[in-house]
Amino acid sequence: MRDSVVVAGVGTAGIPRAPASSDEDLHSRAASAAVAEAGLCLTDIDGYATVTQEWLRMPVLYMAESLGIQPRWYDGTSVGGSSFLTHVLRAREALRARTVNAVLITYGSTFYSSKGRQLGTMARSSSGLSDAIEGRVGLSIVNAYALAASAHMARYGTEPEDLARIAVAAREWATMNPEAMYREPISVEDVLSSPEISTPLHRLDCCVVSDGGGALVLMREEDARRSVGGRPLVRVSGGGESLGNLHISSMADLTESPAIVSSALAYEDSGISPSDIRMAMLYDSFTITALLQLEDCGLVAKGNVRSLLDNGIGPGGTLPVNVDGGGLSACHPGMRGIFLIIEACRWLRNESNSGPALVNGIGGWLSSSGTLVLEGVG
């Protein structure tokens, strides 16, 4: 019997804007909150994982020193915004191997305050092989995902309205989240009449750019029960990961993401099937990203997303999705994976909600996927 590993504490900071803060501040504040929730001190942390965008070449070293910790286990896996899900899986193995006792995972970015809203339209770097392969046509990340939407529409008859309904549902959740970047309700018509950025994607099909920090503490369940007290814990019941391609032009099929593999592994690992899932946190960098994950994680049949949208993914729907408002309305400080896990944990710790929850992150340019199956354990 392998040890049960749980999320013992979560914390956030500076969502959606933290103009007077540094990235390190947000890592640190979120870490303090998560460690306190776990009933620990920073000196108890013996494992650490983080990833940042390009501003640091050795983020684990840099941030460990900034936090004042000297972990004996660490992970700096960097596969885009989904990296944090991979960190959780690596940490679970280290905890099960009893290499460590308490693993902290952090992220923090003042992307909005320092760089504004340019994230989605930034072209690939102007040097290197990637620039030669895809940069010649000025390809940005929104263009890449727009190509995926185009392919999906051509193959499955998906309409812009289908994508818009995903944005509307996210905003419905955001109206209930005081930390969400945008909280005014929107309609399908609002999405479709917002400026086109890269057809078929409109501005409201694209995630917000915010500031924000997030942190998690993972422990073996037996240890967490002692340190946390009576607060509900969230078990990492299963997980999987998968790498696809760095370049969108290398994908064999733009309508299939690496989430097909990572979610299948997570279901197998957990013994839980897609029909058991009661809520989902999906990396909605764009509406098409969320749509692909709904399909690729088996929550709806390929090409049949309309049936799920008819049943509802917003408040009152049959499958709550992105209950904080998602990247589309609430929070996306450059990388969003850690916030998916945090919000799923908060949801599962609420006794009025049921699980299990599926968390899926897509990183890069539909490049990588990490999937977690989480369950509340009382």
Next chain:
Amino acid sequence: MNYDLNYVQHRHVMEQLVEGQKEFLLLVCRSCGLFSAYRRELCHECNSNLITVCRLPMRGVVAASTIVRRSGSAEWIDLVPYTIGLIEVAKGVRLLAASTEDVMQPGDSVSLCVAALPEGRTYLKAIPLSSV
């Protein structure tokens, strides 16, 4: 021009585009027939080392397309709107092309040529065959 020499100096068929070129130089596995835009010494499908250069005409079929309304690229920002197409030029090989004049739709057949941006950088330009 010695395309073969040029090719082996490059890691990917897109790494150097030359105005006026009339064909793509891809790699093809003589064992399984798989094409590759990357320079690879072994076939990643069947592990054969029987890799040879294959010359293909510069045309293909649009797999996906997008009209770019906002660009963050210094080279393209003044050229919006323009269309980016993902073009399948051989089974398993897709390349990105652009057009400032024509709109491409998935399923369209296109001819490709190497064009230059105002500041001189080359790119693959797509021309729908229906408009040739």
